[in-house]
Amino acid sequence: MTVRIKNVAIIGLGLLGGSLGMALRKSSYHRLGWARRGEVRKWALENDVIDESCDDIKDLLAKADLTVLCLPIPQIMEYIETFAECWRPGTVVSDIGSVKEVVVNCGEKFLIPRGVAFVGGHPMAGTEKSGPEAAFEKLYANAEVFITATRNTSAEALGSVRKFWETVGTKVVEIPVREHDILVAHTSHISHIVALALTEAVLDCDPETRALRYSGCATGFRDTSRITSSSPSMWREIIENNQPAILEVVREFEKRYEKLGRLIENKEYDSLEAEFAKGKELRDAWIEYKTR
Amino acid sequence: MTVRIKNVAIIGLGLLGGSLGMALRKSSYHRLGWARRGEVRKWALENDVIDESCDDIKDLLAKADLTVLCLPIPQIMEYIETFAECWRPGTVVSDIGSVKEVVVNCGEKFLIPRGVAFVGGHPMAGTEKSGPEAAFEKLYANAEVFITATRNTSAEALGSVRKFWETVGTKVVEIPVREHDILVAHTSHISHIVALALTEAVLDCDPETRALRYSGCATGFRDTSRITSSSPSMWREIIENNQPAILEVVREFEKRYEKLGRLIENKEYDSLEAEFAKGKELRDAWIEYKTR
16 A cells, blocks of 8 residues: 655755756655755755755655655665665655666565565666756756566556656656666666767877867767766766676677778778768657657 | 958858858958859858859859868869869968868869969868758857968968968867878767767667667767767768778777776776776866866
């Protein structure tokens, strides 16, 4: 049996959590919010990011009908274990972590025995920035959000989490846990490895050469490398917790890249142009899907 | 001896040429403009992109004090050869091509014997779109532009081209021809190969998988893959005309990427995080340089 969702606790008020509070400003949810640093809790209360806070996270979790853990992956799992006894039976816990299998396993292990539901969530939203100062109201507008169900997930808990995410303007996509992790290895995680290698190939050189390269880097490099400016610890943690799926896509990219390298080496320019045409068609079709 | 530059002929009125005409609206130059298609010439006259046009390119080139060839690389070279006799001695020809050695060699070969100067140019400006409809006034604002001098380049001609580019708000960087081609292989050309391989690794799969991947692709993929939507023929031509330098950077990226793949395979996450931190530092420093 699930309780009616009125009090939503946002734990962590950085880019993801802070933006979530802002996106809920006009909703009927009562926004509880907590961050480790008191000054961030103060900022969130003063800027209508949350409605209520308190010094002790335990008091807040006890009031929550739905809790969304907006923390780095290791902390999501740490908080679930540490505070498992704080949540009332019948309430729902969710998260925003970029990998789901390790998190959902942890959530079900510690919460199900206590009658608390765990539904994994992963909004496909973010920027290369982090922290409360990077939060903005429209972060989630039109983004897609994955929510995961397992054989242990009740339809009611799933429905509550779905409704919550629809309230902030995201499009909800239900997906099994394993399938999610393989999917985002392709659509998100690999990009960070590729962008990093590119940034290093372009800028990791002696200072004199680098100064010249600065002049040659324009909007193409700016966008292709943008996510290299993301949090190093966050991406280490994501890769650490999704290693087998990511390694598979690392090989897939390698195969594609090596083929292009061979075409260039062998001066097979007709075939190279055909690859560029295929890539353009694939991306333009995705852009059309996103903007329709 | 160089003539005073009053009449500037923009040949080709696509993204680069059209934007150039727009950027010159408030300048003291008289803008001659020509495009292959009559309807584009009409559009350019009606929208204050150019001041004057005519059906026969030869008549226009004869009037030009400075000509900027805003065409694909093969056409830049074709037009130089075909119309070499149209330019008046003492006038200057330049271009916007992304590679310089082949173009400058061609320009000097056909124009110097006729007393016409050739100064290679390459503005680091563009988007993934092309054609007159993609042109906009601010394309060149704050962009850097490379201009190349050889032992055959007069200080006067170089000065005229420098002044021209300063007029549209670009920062002029003088660079030797070979050095330019190696530089942009790093700062621009490699990005297009990397973005293409990424797009293929993510979206070149069976339609059912692709439909699901569409949901998982968000702003990270959007930006990292953006330049995959560029003109396939243009990028074939750029790579074809800068193959040795590009092949060298293809290997450089490969080395960086393989190292990251090894760290992930061996679960050396501390080292991986250090690489992410290095990449972030390198890119953030460049962003600071660009925005200061």
